[in-house]
Amino acid sequence: MAFLSEANPESVDPKRALLSEFFSEPGFVVRLHDGVWDEAALQRLLSAQRAYLTSPRDAARFERDVAQAFWLPHREARRYCAQVAPSRSNDPCERGCEQLHDMAYWLFMGEPVSLDDAVFAQMPSASPALSADGLKVRQAMLDESLAEDGFLLRLRCELEWDRDGFARLVDAMRGYVAAQGEVGWLDREAAEVFWYVEWFVPQWVSRPNFPRKLAPEHYEQAFDDLRDLAILLFVGNESHATRQEQTP
Structure with a gap:
């Protein structure tokens, strides 16, 4: 290109x-x-x-x-x-x-x-803003990522893998991806969540002092879910993303 x-x-x-x-x-x-x-x-x-x-x-x-x-x-x-x-x-x-x-x-x-x-x-004008419903979805995701009882804070501060909190965060991220659609511009605050969780969560959970109470497969699937969400937001083209992931 x-x-x-x-x-x-x-x-x-x-x-x-x-x-x-x-x-x-x-x-x-x-x-x-x-x-x-x-x-x-x-x-x-x-x-x-x-x-x-x-x-x-x-x-x-x-x-x-x-x-x-x-x-x-x-x-x-x-x-x-x-x-x-x-x-x-x-x-x-x-x-x-x-x-x-x-x-x-x-x-x-x-x-x-x-x-x-x-x-x-x-500077070139940005893409049209999200709809009112889309903005609500965006804010819900940001709120979930910063919640005091949310997955990320409990993971980092309490060394606790909160399965319900993880499910809420992933659902909120999926909702944002759906609301974003194929819009060519990304909101920095929202993109930050996807970038941060994709690298931080596997790194933090892999530390020797993190108590991994669940089966290894559970964590690996969670890491894959976060990776796939980042691909959908940052790459958008699933076939291209799949080729990238399958390359040795």
């Missing part, structure tokens, strides 16, 4: 440069799927991500392709490192995963961006 203009590459904006690098054939994720950790490709991607993050932009929302260009490299790098170098420390895998995490954190957790009126006026 070509995004760059060969006639005048210097005029390409940071978003287009990011997507061009992410979707390129010798790109970092493609090389991972070939079983190769390409440090040069990683550094090109990180540079493109950083340029996008530091450019004038609407930090409250971003396009689905942009979210994918931050989420998928972070996820695939973690998968690669877990499979290829699970016991190594201070190697390129560990450093690269940390760098990709930092870039994704910046996008999904939010970073103040100063826009003057002239710059803001030149």
Whole structure:
């Protein structure tokens, strides 16, 4: 998929440069799927991500392709490192995963961006807002993710896997995905929930001091559910997502 203009590459904006690098054939994720950790490709991607993050932009929302260009490299790098170098420390895998995490954190957790009126006026308008019902679904999901008796706070603070709380959170996330539909723009606060739970929950539950009282299959299925929801929001195309997941 070509995004760059060969006639005048210097005029390409940071978003287009990011997507061009992410979707390129010798790109970092493609090389991972070939079983190769390409440090040069990683550094090109990180540079493109950083340029996008530091450019004038609407930090409250971003396009689905942009979210994918931050989420998928972070996820695939973690998968690669877990499979290829699970016991190594201070190697390129560990450093690269940390760098990709930092870039994704910046996008999904939010970073103040100063826009003057002239710059803001030149930015493309976002997609139509969610309907009134859609906004209620969005707020319900955010409320569930932050609830004091909700799954995430109990998981982190009490080291407790609340099955009912998990079911409520997943149902709320599914409702948001349905309300979002194929809209090309994502709300940052909502996207943050999907990004955060997909990487944090497996990492936290895998810690040695976490009391895993249920069968291993229960947790693995839960991790798969969170992954699938992230795919639906950030990638959207289930057939493409399936190919990504099935690649060794």
